[in-house]
Amino acid sequence: MKTPLHQHINNSFRFTGRQLRALYQLFNVQWQALVLKTHPTLVWAIRIVFLLAAMFLLMKTVPGITQRTLISASKPRFWHFSTDTLLVQTETERLNKEIAANGKKLGSYIPKNHYLIINSTQNTFFLYKGTELVREGKCSTGSYLQLEKGEKQKWLFKTPKGEFKIRNKRTDPVWKKPDWAFVEEGLPVPSANHPSRFEYGVLGDYALSLGDGYLIHGTLYQRYLGLPVTHGCVRLSDPDLEAVYKALPMGAKVYIF
Numbered sequence: 417m418k419t420p421l422h423q424h425i426n427n428s429f430r431f432t433g434r435q436l437r438a439l440y441q442l443f444n445v446q447w448q449a450l451v452l453k454t455h456p457t458l459v460w461a462i463r464i465v466f467l468l469a470a471m472f473l474l475m476k477t478v479p480g481i482t483q484r485t486l487i488s489a490s491k492p493r494f495w496h497f498s499t500d501t502l503l504v505q506t507e508t509e510r511l512n513k514e515i516a517a518n519g520k521k522l523g524s525y526i527p528k529n530h531y532l533i534i535n536s537t538q539n540t541f542f543l544y545k546g547t548e549l550v551r552e553g554k555c556s557t558g559s560y561l562q563l564e565k566g567e568k569q570k571w572l573f574k575t576p577k578g579e580f581k582i583r584n585k586r587t588d589p590v591w592k593k594p595d596w597a598f599v600e601e602g603l604p605v606p607s608a609n610h611p612s613r614f615e616y617g618v619l620g621d622y623a624l625s626l627g628d629g630y631l632i633h634g635t636l637y638q639r640y641l642g643l644p645v646t647h648g649c650v651r652l653s654d655p656d657l658e659a660v661y662k663a664l665p666m667g668a669k670v671y672i673f
Contacts, residue, residue: 531669532632532660534650536575539642541652543660551659554642556635556651557672563596571596573647580626580670585661589623589633591615596647620654622661626670632660 536557543551558575620634635651
């Protein structure tokens with residue numbers, strides 16, 4: 417169904433077309449013969465004038481293609497562009513404020529005293545005090561090998577991941593061998609406090625307990641530092657172990673990932 421606007425435009429087109437056709441026929445009948453004899457090129461010039469006049473009338477009749485309408489139609493595009501730019505700037509400012517707030521919140525979780533970070537994938541450690549890196553170096557963590565005895569007894573030698581704290585500190589520690597140490601050597605498992613369970617000098621000069629039998633200690637096999645070869649504990653070189661032992665107090669945080 418045509419709207420009144422469509423009907424108005426159609427009527428304008430019909431009226432303009434009748435005018436142009438009448439003028440053009442008048443030109444053909446009355447003047448074309450005379451002009452063609454005197455000035456042949458003038459015929460084409462007049463035809464071009466009629467064409468330009470038709471275009472002018474078309475632009476006047478249909479508002480959608482006038483220059484003024486084209487300019488006004490283009491304005492919303494610039495307005496949308498300005499609005500989009502403003503929205504981007506506003507969102508950027510909001511995100512920057514949110515990042516700054518989260519940074520402050522994250523900073524509140526960083527211990528102000530010494531703490532230890534252990535990368536069990538790269539087998540490296542980082543000793544921090546607040547945000548200051550105090551010491552870094554190689555370590556050894558769990559091998560992820562599995563030992564089995566029959567169908568019921570299995571041990572997976574991995575270093576646990578997460579947040580821990582120093583629960584105990586010892587100098588000249590003595591290692592009390594667990595059951596898997598005897599199974600691994602093919603020996604019968606002795607009673608809980610049998611003398612064969614206790615070994616001296618294999619953990620280095622210091623040991624820091626993380627709980628559940630996991631220790632940070634030294635090693636006789638320092639050439640393997642940087643490799644995943646332990647049964648779950650964290651091994652350090654003698655100089656690194658001494659520095660960590662002296663820096664970390666009881667309750668200090670240890671983060672393993």
